[in-house]
Amino acid sequence: MRLSTRVAALCAGLLVSHHAAAAELPQRWVSAGGALSEWVSALGGESKLVGVDTTSQHPESLKALPSIGYQRQLSAEGILSLRPQILVGTEEMGPPPVISQIRTAGVQVELFSAQPDLPTLHANLQHLGKLLGAEDKAAQLFQGYQQQLDQQKVRVTHAQLTQPSPGVLVLLGHAGGKPLIAGKDTAADWLIQKAGGHNLATHTGYKPFSNESLISLDPEVLVFADRALTGEAARAALFKENPILSSTRAAKDGRVMELDPTLLVGGLGPRLPEALKKISDGFYPGTAAQ
């Protein structure tokens, strides 16, 4: 008797809270930010998305949704025409007058930080989880994420006992031509560090580089991110457009790796640990599969 009343009370409580939450939670979402859209999907909210910005390229199915344009160049009426209940985006979302127009129209606007660190991700996931009614899932995802990054850290420290940390350059290009080199304060720099390499470039931001300085730095590993091509085609285009690269140590040792450029946009995304692992495999050959 006591047990069954408890169960009944619990069920009723669950039902009520579930109903109340479902009534308040926004059901039509517009997301402006690649990593955010990915997390919304990962938290099971993909069916609620009615529009995304141009940086939301993953998962593949998001490309079929109406595009609201670039996140800093949004159109108030365009977004309102999708009849959203909530607009989520990074703090870079703008222009500011448009955001306030959208707010005035009664759309809930939620801003998220794109800072690439775990506390920020934790806060963002909690926030998203609450908005989607998927707090448990969010906590679970974050735990898994943290675990993967912890493992990554252990692995890197371990590997560095036997192998030196390689000097790396990250080349960001379009069909091979005139790549920009990722310097300090970039997502690429953060990625390289976490994967256990050290960035040879010392400037800040993404800057063009002269061939000579590229050679003089003599990277042990080259990581390229191409916005137009992928795989072998991107690698071939890179070396065809910049023949000087083939004389680097990295090219001679065959340590040239690819990185998905969409990983570098808008904070920590769900695909990041996987990518980190792959890059570490390249940085420390023979230490994989732990």
Place this chain on the structure above:
Amino acid sequence: MTVLVKPRVLFIGLSLLCLLAIWLSLALGPVSLPLLDTLRAALRMIGLPFAPDGLEQAELILGQIRLPRTLLGLAVGGVLALSGVAMQGLFRNPLADPGLVGVSGGAALGAAIAIVGGSAFGGLPEFLGPYLLSLCAFLGGLGVTAMVYRLGRRNGQTDVATMLLAGLALTALAGSIVGLFTYLADDTTLRTLTFWNLGSLNGASYSRLWPLLLISASVALWLPRRAKALNALLLGESEAGHLGIDVEKLKRELVFCTALGVGAAVAAAGMIGFVGLVVPHLVRLLAGPDHRVLLPASVLAGASLLLFADLVARLALAPAELPIGIVTAMIGAPVFLYLLLRGRA
């Protein structure tokens, strides 16, 4: 040059065109509002009592989004075209464009400083923050134009040819500094800068609108008073002088009005090319070179062109939107070429 269209016909035609542009600009957008709702919301906004049920959304979109945007388009289009006429009159060359006296280059420089170096102005008072970009663009345009004008003056005379070359040189210099800022910019500020250079009427709000409306209205009221003097200037500077025109004063006014008008337009909507060059040219092809017709007709034509271009900008890719500078060039250039080639045949 022959007159293809009588002034009265031209004015009636352009006024109707402009009214049509205004109506379409208020009635069309990515959110499809029923025509009746738009009308009722419009009537409610001018104070007529209409049942407010279900009209909040229509009223908001009309009053807070489309109306300020339409007003911005009217003012920017009108003042850009007007400045084009002033410059073509000043340089006595139909290929002159407001950029020649350095106002666009200077505004771009001001904008680059604000966008890339914006964070360096950290200690700015709160209320200035949102207007920093507009203010810098406006001051940059005025500043460079003032320098061009100073460089063009010698012995109390303004030499138009020197001014033209000084304008080119300073625009190039400003361009190189913008290039430097581009180099220093990170990815996101770079994109902001790029988009700013393509112009947009997006995000128009009343607080940004009033300064521009005030300036463009004063320029639009002032310049037509100088139509006769501009006509005389067409004959040549000394000829105009002999006809009793204070040529120095006229030049000063033309440069000042252009710097003020284009500076304010650019500050409010970013760089929108092409309107200042082509609209006066088009009107001249239709109605001849008389500035008494040319000045007011260009205002109407420029405003209409910009509103139509903005319609394309906001509808073509909805719910995203195109920068309007792309559209003005895409609509305007072929029309311009067609008229030029037809005139030759």
